Amino acid sequence: MATAIRDTEQPQETVVVEAPHEWDVSRPEIYTEDRWQPIFKEMREKAPINKVTGSSFGDYWNVTTYTPIQHVEALPDIYSSADGITILDDSDFSPEGEEIILPMFIAMDRPQHTDQRRVVAPAFTPAEMTRMADDIRRRTGETLDSLPRGEAFDWVDLVSIELTTGMLAILFDFPWEDRRLLTYWSDWAGDVELSHNPETREERLKILFEMGAYFQNLWDERVKKDEAPDLISRMIHSEAMRDMDQFTYMGNLILLIVGGNDTTRNSMSGFAYGLDKFADERAKLEGNPDLIPNAVQELIRWQTPLAHMRRTATQDHELFGHQISEGDKLLLWYISGNRDETKFERPDDIILDRDKAGRHLAFGYGIHRCVGARLAELQLRILLEEMAERRLRVNVVEEPERVAACFVHGYRKMMVELGEY
Ligand code: HEM
Numbered sequence: 001m002a003t004a005i006r007d008t009e010q011p012q013e014t015v016v017v018e019a020p021h022e023w024d025v026s027r028p029e030i031y032t033e034d035r036w037q038p039i040f041k042e043m044r045e046k047a048p049i050n051k052v053t054g055s056s057f058g059d060y061w062n063v064t065t066y067t068p069i070q071h072v073e074a075l076p077d078i079y080s081s082a083d084g085i086t087i088l089d090d091s092d093f094s095p096e097g098e099e100i101i102l103p104m105f106i107a108m109d110r111p112q113h114t115d116q117r118r119v120v121a122p123a124f125t126p127a128e129m130t131r132m133a134d135d136i137r138r139r140t141g142e143t144l145d146s147l148p149r150g151e152a153f154d155w156v157d158l159v160s161i162e163l164t165t166g167m168l169a170i171l172f173d174f175p176w177e178d179r180r181l182l183t184y185w186s187d188w189a190g191d192v193e194l195s196h197n198p199e200t201r202e203e204r205l206k207i208l209f210e211m212g213a214y215f216q217n218l219w220d221e222r223v224k225k226d227e228a229p230d231l232i233s234r235m236i237h238s239e240a241m242r243d244m245d246q247f248t249y250m251g252n253l254i255l256l257i258v259g260g261n262d263t264t265r266n267s268m269s270g271f272a273y274g275l276d277k278f279a280d281e282r283a284k285l286e287g288n289p290d291l292i293p294n295a296v297q298e299l300i301r302w303q304t305p306l307a308h309m310r311r312t313a314t315q316d317h318e319l320f321g322h323q324i325s326e327g328d329k330l331l332l333w334y335i336s337g338n339r340d341e342t343k344f345e346r347p348d349d350i351i352l353d354r355d356k357a358g359r360h361l362a363f364g365y366g367i368h369r370c371v372g373a374r375l376a377e378l379q380l381r382i383l384l385e386e387m388a389e390r391r392l393r394v395n396v397v398e399e400p401e402r403v404a405a406c407f408v409h410g411y412r413k414m415m416v417e418l419g420e421y
Contacts, residue, residue: 014322015047019055025333026057026087028404031307037348040064040336049322057087060310060329061322064336066343066361068320072311072332073366079311079330081368082109086310086407087331102251106259106368113367119238120252121371123171123231129378131229132170136379139166140386147418152397155416159383160268167379168260172253173230174218185211186261189254190408212250219249231256256372262403263305264376266410268383269400270303273414276396278350285352286421289388295352296380301360302350307335307409309364334361335409393419 017023022039030036043050048065063069072079083089085107105116122128143162147153161183169179188207218232227237235249275282285291313328324330338360339347345354363370370376387393400414 012047012049012321015050016053017050018053021052023050023062024052024055025062025331026052026055026060026406028406031406031409032402032404034402036335037339040333040339044336044340049320051322058089058329060087060331061324062333063319063330064333066337066340069332069334069337069361070365072319072330073364073368076109076367078314078317080109080314081107081113081309081311083107083312083329084310087308087329102254103248104251104255106255110367115240116248116252117367117371119235119240120231120256123229123234124371124374126374128229129374132375133378133382135170136167137382137386139163139170140379140382141389144386144390144392149418152415152417155272155394155396155414156265156269156400156411157413159272160265160411163268163379163383164261164265167264167375168257171231171256171260171375172218173228173232178214181211181214182257183261185254186257190258190262211254215250215253216246219246259370260372260375262408262410263370263372264379266305266403266408267300267303267376267380269411269414270305271299271380271384272394272416273396273400273411274299274302274350276394276416281350281352282393285384286388286391286393289385291352292381292384292388294354294357295384296377297357297360298350298352298354299380300362300377301338301344301357303409304335304338304360304362305409306362307406308333309368334364337361391420393421395419 023043025036025039025043030039043062043064048063049068050062050064051059052062053059063072105113108116140163143159143166147158165179165183168174168182169176172182174182185207188204189211215232219236222228222233223236225233227233232253235252275285285295308331311330311332313324313326313330315326317324338344341347343359345351351357363373394416395418397415397417401412403410403412
């Protein structure tokens with residue numbers, strides 16, 4: 001049995017720490033050096049909900065255990081998404097007031113959120129997954145068959161990025177030969193540092209305009225045709241989109257590209273890295289492909305490709321005995337909730353046949369729970385199935401380079417060699 005470290009439902013004295021401090025987990029180096037685990041463990045033990053003041057992102061609350069994270073997400077009227085969903089404030093996006101902020105429903109509250117989510121949600125039903133599965137399987141197989149043998153290569157580039165890009169291209173029915181543009185645009189759109197830096201700021205805006213023009217062309221082509229099942233056509237022909245301006249159309253497209261990109265990519269990189277680290281578990285999977293559906297969930301939990309989501313209090317509120325004030329920023333650390341010892345036995349370990357592995361928080365919870373979750377799960381399941389079909393094993397040959405951020409939790413580069421079993 002996992003031991004209950006602390007009953008988070010009991011009020012506790014609020015611990016406030018001032019940066020610089022170990023508990024300022026906005027520091028990117030703890031992720032690049034892969035040493036965030038004991039820091040969050042200590043917070044879960046000593047003060048699961050605590051406050052950090054004076055960080056380079058200002059003051060914020062850390063919410064580090066499973067139940068309070070769910071609780072906050074279940075109260076979207078009190079804990080709003082509209083001021084931003086990462087530790088960065090909206091003003092960080094436009095330091096000189098020149099940046100265009102595109103409306104995206106992930107950063108909206110009800111009722112606008114509900115209306116816009118409704119437009120894209122039908123693209124992710126089980127029936128749509130069945131429709132896309134053959135295409136995704138074929139592309140995944142082609143990618144695996146094209147990988148170098150007997151030499152090291154970068155798994156992030158040749159597999160994780162390639163397959164994620166292909167998956168998004170299938171979702172949008174995006175011109176296949178141009179599919180890497182989706183990655184390129186996502187990298188520029190999603191990296192706020194690039195808009196902070198005066199040298200890259202102009203370049204970023206230029207690239208976003210190019211992206212806008214490209215999608216405008218797709219819109220113009222598809223608006224003339226009958227409705228098709230791809231996401232762009234679906235948006236064009238939906239009731240809600242008819243009254244939507246082009247900014248909203250573009251905002252939603254970028255949300256889908258950025259939302260699906262780093263996340264799915266890093267779950268596939270996490271699969272390669274995690275199973276290399278837990279070789280006994282890998283052997284279990286190689287001996288029993290029926291474990292694949294549960295393994296997909298466990299690998300997503302273990303990686304947790306988005307470390308946090310942020311909420312902002314719309315009113316004063318008491319959260320498990322802690323006094324939250326209107327305007328306070330709360331960071332919901334999925335990366336820590338998914339390692340909560342009271343919910344997951346041996347949480348730092350990958351256990352592919354873990355009971356109810358799908359109870360993790362990596363897709364969030366409540367009204368904003370990831371709309372693309374089924375697609376990401378499908379892509380990961382197909383990758384594992386096609387690997388099993390070919391009896392392929394990934395051996396990581398050197399420590400990967402990790403993303404320097406407290407939001408996207410993942411890998412920049414991971415050199416591997418393919419083996420067979
Ligand atoms: C929302 C994670 C894949 C599109 C979210 C949220 C998380 C998340 C944590 C926010 C939940 C919240 O605020 O409560 C992930 C992970 C993925 C993944 C870990 C892969 C393993 C995808 C894919 C797409 C996508 C493939 C689309 C192609 C979105 C969108 C939202 C969202 C549009 C906003 C939903 C809303 O606000 O209602 N995702 N995601 N995601 N995700 Fe994903």
